[in-house]
Amino acid sequence: MKLTLKIWRQNSATDKGQMVTYPIDGIEGDMSFLEMMDVLNEELIVKGEDPVAFDHDCREGICGMCSLFINGEAHGPDRAVTTCQLHMRKFNDGDTIYIEPWRAKAFPVIKDLVVDRGAFDRIMASGGFVSVNTSGNTVDANAIPISKIDADKAFEAATCIGCGACVATCVNASAMLYVAAKVSQLALLPQGKVEAKERVLNMVKTMDEEGFGNCTNTGACAVECPKEISLDNIARMNREYFKGMISAE
Amino acid sequence: MSVLDSKIPSGALSTKWSSYKDHIRLVNPANKRNIDIIVVGTGLAGGSASASLAELGYNVHSFCFQDSPRRAHSIAAQGGINAAKNYQGDGDSVFRLFYDTIKGGDYRAREGNVYRLAEVSASIIDQCVAQGVPFAREYGGLLDNRSFGGSQVSRTFYAKGQTGQQLLLGAYSAMSRQIGKGKIKMHTRHEMLDLVIVDGKARGIIARNLVTGKLERFSAHAVVIASGGYGNVFYLSTNAMGSNVTAAWKIHKKGAFFANPCYTQIHPTCIPVSGDHQSKLTLMSESLRNDGRIWVPKNLEDSKAIREGRMKPTDIKDEDKDFFLERRYPAFGNLVPRDVASRAAKERCDAGYGVNATGEAVYLDFASAIERYGREKAKIAHNENASIEEIMELGTQVVKAKYGNLFQMYYKIVDQDPYKTPMMIYPAVHYTMGGIWVDYNLMTTITGCYATGEANFSDHGANRLGASALMQGLADGYFVLPYTIADYLADEIRTGKISTELPEFIQAEADVKAGIDRLMNIKGTKSVDYFHKRLGKIIWDKVGMSRDEEGLKWAINEVQKLREEFYNDLRIPGTVDSFNPELDKANRVCDFLELGELMAVDALNRTESCGGHFREESQTEEGEAKRNDKDFAYVAAWEYTGKPAEAILHKEQLVFEEIKLVERNYK
Numbered sequence: 001m002k003l004t005l006k007i008w009r010q011n012s013a014t015d016k017g018q019m020v021t022y023p024i025d026g027i028e029g030d031m032s033f034l035e036m037m038d039v040l041n042e043e044l045i046v047k048g049e050d051p052v053a054f055d056h057d058c059r060e061g062i063c064g065m066c067s068l069f070i071n072g073e074a075h076g077p078d079r080a081v082t083t084c085q086l087h088m089r090k091f092n093d094g095d096t097i098y099i100e101p102w103r104a105k106a107f108p109v110i111k112d113l114v115v116d117r118g119a120f121d122r123i124m125a126s127g128g129f130v131s132v133n134t135s136g137n138t139v140d141a142n143a144i145p146i147s148k149i150d151a152d153k154a155f156e157a158a159t160c161i162g163c164g165a166c167v168a169t170c171v172n173a174s175a176m177l178y179v180a181a182k183v184s185q186l187a188l189l190p191q192g193k194v195e196a197k198e199r200v201l202n203m204v205k206t207m208d209e210e211g212f213g214n215c216t217n218t219g220a221c222a223v224e225c226p227k228e229i230s231l232d233n234i235a236r237m238n239r240e241y242f243k244g245m246i247s248a249e
Numbered sequence: 250m251s252v253l254d255s256k257i258p259s260g261a262l263s264t265k266w267s268s269y270k271d272h273i274r275l276v277n278p279a280n281k282r283n284i285d286i287i288v289v290g291t292g293l294a295g296g297s298a299s300a301s302l303a304e305l306g307y308n309v310h311s312f313c314f315q316d317s318p319r320r321a322h323s324i325a326a327q328g329g330i331n332a333a334k335n336y337q338g339d340g341d342s343v344f345r346l347f348y349d350t351i352k353g354g355d356y357r358a359r360e361g362n363v364y365r366l367a368e369v370s371a372s373i374i375d376q377c378v379a380q381g382v383p384f385a386r387e388y389g390g391l392l393d394n395r396s397f398g399g400s401q402v403s404r405t406f407y408a409k410g411q412t413g414q415q416l417l418l419g420a421y422s423a424m425s426r427q428i429g430k431g432k433i434k435m436h437t438r439h440e441m442l443d444l445v446i447v448d449g450k451a452r453g454i455i456a457r458n459l460v461t462g463k464l465e466r467f468s469a470h471a472v473v474i475a476s477g478g479y480g481n482v483f484y485l486s487t488n489a490m491g492s493n494v495t496a497a498w499k500i501h502k503k504g505a506f507f508a509n510p511c512y513t514q515i516h517p518t519c520i521p522v523s524g525d526h527q528s529k530l531t532l533m534s535e536s537l538r539n540d541g542r543i544w545v546p547k548n549l550e551d552s553k554a555i556r557e558g559r560m561k562p563t564d565i566k567d568e569d570k571d572f573f574l575e576r577r578y579p580a581f582g583n584l585v586p587r588d589v590a591s592r593a594a595k596e597r598c599d600a601g602y603g604v605n606a607t608g609e610a611v612y613l614d615f616a617s618a619i620e621r622y623g624r625e626k627a628k629i630a631h632n633e634n635a636s637i638e639e640i641m642e643l644g645t646q647v648v649k650a651k652y653g654n655l656f657q658m659y660y661k662i663v664d665q666d667p668y669k670t671p672m673m674i675y676p677a678v679h680y681t682m683g684g685i686w687v688d689y690n691l692m693t694t695i696t697g698c699y700a701t702g703e704a705n706f707s708d709h710g711a712n713r714l715g716a717s718a719l720m721q722g723l724a725d726g727y728f729v730l731p732y733t734i735a736d737y738l739a740d741e742i743r744t745g746k747i748s749t750e751l752p753e754f755i756q757a758e759a760d761v762k763a764g765i766d767r768l769m770n771i772k773g774t775k776s777v778d779y780f781h782k783r784l785g786k787i788i789w790d791k792v793g794m795s796r797d798e799e800g801l802k803w804a805i806n807e808v809q810k811l812r813e814e815f816y817n818d819l820r821i822p823g824t825v826d827s828f829n830p831e832l833d834k835a836n837r838v839c840d841f842l843e844l845g846e847l848m849a850v851d852a853l854n855r856t857e858s859c860g861g862h863f864r865e866e867s868q869t870e871e872g873e874a875k876r877n878d879k880d881f882a883y884v885a886a887w888e889y890t891g892k893p894a895e896a897i898l899h900k901e902q903l904v905f906e907e908i909k910l911v912e913r914n915y916k
């Protein structure tokens with residue numbers, strides 16, 4: 001395949017940045033999108049130019065590190081996959097592909113396509129846990145049976161990989177889906193219920209402080225989420241939040 | 250003469266750990282506040298250690314090269330975690346898990362360490378459930394189990410095909426809680442590039458801030474290396490792109506012995522290579538071998554026809570399939586340990602039976618499992634007259650519930666539907682049993698420097714059983730290191746803060762800077778990947794699934810030549826003091842180029858076959874691996890002297906008191 005790539009280049013957080021055009025040839029359908037980027041970078045390095053910086057690590061859709069906005073869609077045109085799992089067979093010879101970083105106030109650009117998602121970690125540090133120490137004396141794992149339905153729902157919520165596509169997709173750059181996934185997971189499990197109220201209040205507060213926008217229920221996040229995290233989680237979080245507010249008063 | 254002291258406590262195997270804990274020294278809570286600990290790595294090993302140490306009251310500095318601690322490579326583990334809970338009542342026990350691990354490791358691991366691992370395994374599951382880790386459950390609300398290779402009980406806990414992510418998120422949440430409290434200072438996008446030793450003790454590290462490119466100094470009273478395995482020396486592996494040996498190699502160069510580097514694990518079920526552009530390989534969890542049957546055609550002609558696209562696997566009748574694992578190993582069948590399964594697949598492909606264009610693939614077939622589950626479902630639904638289509642549909646639902654995300658992953662990569670046609674798989678590098686030598690306390694040969702998780706060599710001998718790495722990482726971090734490190738730190742309560750202005754820190758930073766400048770100033774013509782790929786090919790061909798003297802000698806020579814070329818012709822674009830992923834890669838590959846040589850040296854020394862290390866010269870008449878306990882029942886720990894090929898060998902003789910060494914037999 002022969003393709004035309006239009007890629008966002010930005011030297012640093014303070015640099016203005018611009019789209020730059022790169023023609024590329026010899027791309028095969030079996031290559032992953034990031035392998036296509038590798039081919040481009042190899043060419044740039046040999047030519048003595050600066051390769052395009054992008055985040056990635058596991059390359060199998062689980063670490064949440066990769067993060068490209070491709071032709072206006074987070075993680076590209078395919079559904080339920082991350083950029084690293086997207087394959088070039090989804091594109092056609094002659095296509096022009098626009099590649100941009102996540103854009104959100106809370107995710108400043110570090111370089112080119114790499115952004116700083118530290119805000120996600122700070123939200124977790126404000127409540128995304130169960131306060132239990134390592135002791136070797138916690139109760140036996142089977143002491144509290146958990147209905148399979150709740151356990152499965154908690155698991156579904158816990159599959160969030162923290163990639164940030166939901167934020168990048170949202171017109172308001174809201175982090176609701178990400179936060180709701182963690183709040184839901186822990187609220188659904190007996191171990192997490194004890195602190196449910198403080199958790200949701202603290203996490204939402206930090207989310208607001210970090211500069212994420214409000215949720216206006218457009219639902220775009222769930223469409224682009226590579227792990228198909230359901231909007232039900234947002235509804236559950238809202239319920240948890242109101243419960244928390246009432247008892248906090 | 251050996252300088253190695255494994256410090257295994259005396260006494261009966263089953264009481265060693267408890268009596269050790271009863272007698273070690275402790276650090277009181279007020280003193281813990283004055284003690285700093287550096288933990289390099291936030292995977293299961295590092296994350297669990299950081300959280301537990303901070304909970305105890307120490308000040309922890311944690312490091313990872315990713316943008317968040319949650320992205321450590323442990324996240325990618327699929328299949329599960331072992332624990333001797335015996336919830337299934339199928340006869341499991343601490344002893345049995347201990348025994349399976351020693352046997353699976355081909356009798357090349359320490360009894361004392363492995364017994365302790367089996368002993369604490371049950372607490373891991375309790376701890377994780379308390380943290381909110383959503384393990385798979387049965388309808389009655391209790392935890393579900395599956396079985397893995399190399400054992401005859403069901404002791405593996407799992408969370409669909411993403412057990413690693415769920416366990417790591419558990420450790421990450423425990424870390425997050427301590428980060429929020431200020432007890433852990435998290436340094437993301439930082440890469441450790443050297444260890445600082447003051448008066449013979451590990452006292453800190455030099456790390457590069459990968460965003461600014463600046464070198465930074467950090468001091469502490471102890472340093473823990475939990476930086477994962479070195480499988481990426483092969484370039485193509487199932488490891489994440491950034492996984493590296495650098496932290497481990499740097500401490501090796503500073504005096505930590507590197508043990509059994511030749512013990513690498515080739516996993517039998519990975520998606521085969523599709524072309525030269527390939528950047529990494531994807532694992533298909535071993536749990537699939539619970540239900541999938543592995544085969545190639547019986548007739549060479551059929552294999553050829555498949556390779557040429559004239560025939561489909563679904564055209565072949567069962568009687569014309571060679572289920573070679575079931576044929577060769579009837580007792581364990583498709584669930585033989587990884588090394589055995591990998592070699593058997595390679596043997597068939599080398600004999601010409603491979604089934605993809607490259608001839609390097611075998612089938613993993615779910616048709617019989619789908620049918621079996623479908624019949625079961627139909628029976629439960631009293632649908633006695635279900636058609637075969639209905640049965641297959643019902644069975645597909647069951648298989649989807651068990652392995653859905655793995656099947657989806659396969660489909661996205663290969664563009665074939667594994668519910669309808671068998672998967673193609675081939676062995677790939679997956680795990681490294683070798684690593685930094687540690688004693689029972691997990692301390693390396695450098696005082697005050699510890700190594701945990703995949704970065705150390707300790708518990709898996711020459712071959713690791715499936716679902717045991719997660720167990721080891723969490724055992725080390727949650728339940729072992731928090732005790733053993735106290736015994737050392739008890740002497741440090743009066744030390745006070747360690748200054749990063751000490752001459753040792755200044756010198757270490759200057760050395761790191763000189764190393765980076767050297768790389769930047771080569772200004773050659775080839776990218777880092779160019780060298781990394783070539784290194785990978787040498788190691789895969791000659792230090793991979795089977796090894797012989799001639800090949801190993803050749804590899805040593807080739808790696809040396811390649812290293813020279815690297816230092817003459819490497820090109821790194823960009824600058825030192827900026828975000829520069831090419832420089833990050835170069836810093837890692839220069840260490841792989843040394844490690845690769847040591848792996849070959851170690852493999853050459855070990856003229857027996859054991860576990861993941863198969864020497865052509867040492868096999869039985871049927872082509873099975875032949876161990877040599879008389880000469881090789883030892884840990885090979887290598888001391889760095891300036892050149893990998895001239896490393897000094899120290900032997901730690903393995904003493905088996907509880908287990909009798911016998912030939913490993915899965916027939």
Ligand SMILES: Cc1cc2nc3c(=O)[nH]c(=O)nc-3n(C[C@H](O)[C@H](O)[C@H](O)COP(=O)(O)OP(=O)(O)OC[C@H]3O[C@@H](n4cnc5c(N)ncnc54)[C@H](O)[C@@H]3O)c2cc1C
Binds near residue numbers: 325477703722
């Ligand atoms: C695809 C796959 C599937 C697997 N499935 C299973 C399974 O089902 N069951 C099982 O038991 N095992 C499995 N394993 C093995 C298991 O996942 C690993 O052995 C284990 O997770 C390693 O954990 P760790 O904490 O030692 O290292 P890692 O998780 O690799 O963490 C390494 C950490 O060190 C950091 N680091 C590395 N170098 C540096 C440096 N120089 N400076 C700063 N930080 C650094 C990294 O940022 C990271 O945080 C699997 C492995 C793979 C590859």
Ligand code: SF4
Binds near residue numbers: 227
């Ligand atoms: S909710 Fe989905 S899109 Fe958002 S961070 Fe999690 S996985 Fe990514």
Ligand code: FES
Binds near residue numbers: 083
């Ligand atoms: S690189 Fe890990 S999810 Fe894409």
